[in-house]
Amino acid sequence: MDHIRFPIGQFKPVINRTDEERVFLITRIPEIIKTLRMILSDLEPAQINIPYRQDGWTVKQIVHHLADNDMNAYLRFKRALTEEGPMANSYREDLWAELSDYKNIPIEDSLLLIEILHRRFLILLNHSRTEDFRRTLKTQALGEVTLDIALQRFIWHNEHHIAQIQSSFKTNEY
Numbered sequence: 454m455d456h457i458r459f460p461i462g463q464f465k466p467v468i469n470r471t472d473e474e475r476v477f478l479i480t481r482i483p484e485i486i487k488t489l490r491m492i493l494s495d496l497e498p499a500q501i502n503i504p505y506r507q508d509g510w511t512v513k514q515i516v517h518h519l520a521d522n523d524m525n526a527y528l529r530f531k532r533a534l535t536e537e538g539p540m541a542n543s544y545r546e547d548l549w550a551e552l553s554d555y556k557n558i559p560i561e562d563s564l565l566l567i568e569i570l571h572r573r574f575l576i577l578l579n580h581s582r583t584e585d586f587r588r589t590l591k592t593q594a595l596g597e598v599t600l601d602i603a604l605q606r607f608i609w610h611n612e613h614h615i616a617q618i619q620s621s622f623k624t625n626e627y
Contacts, residue, residue: 457506460616464609466602472583478608479578485611486568492618501560505621510550515614517555518546520563526607527574533590533600541592
């Protein structure tokens with residue numbers, strides 16, 4: 454079950470990334486929405502309401518979660534750039550996934566939100582200095598993390614959920 458839940462593996466941060474490695478990570482951000490749109494275009498409309506695994510979220514819930522999570526990540530990043538070691542708010546993603554917007558809003562709304570949010574995030578990241586990525590924020594789950602690690606986690610999180618969607622339909626587990 455772990456390979457279904459974590460098809461690309463658990464998150465493992467790389468400490469002390471080089472500027473070149475960080476630039477490479479940042480260039481992966483525009484690929485997230487392209488890949489997501491490509492995968493979703495191959496699905497039948499009914500498939501977006503099928504869980505990616507038994508007792509898991511539906512594709513629709515995953516897409517809405519990505520938009521919510523990326524908004525939170527973007528705001529956490531901005532706070533860490535403008536405050537000293539802020540405590541990042543957490544949220545109950547499991548409960549958010551049960552709210553009415555996840556059920557009633559078309560996934561295109563979240564795809565547009567992700568696209569625009571990533572555009573803004575790219576501008577912020579591309580104008581950040583090396584020392585900015587050493588700034589920190591605190592989370593309940595992870596403790597203190599640098600923005601460098603937060604960026605790695607941002608990329609991993611998106612690729613993790615995209616892989617869940619891809620693997621579930623490739624292996625015909627439905």
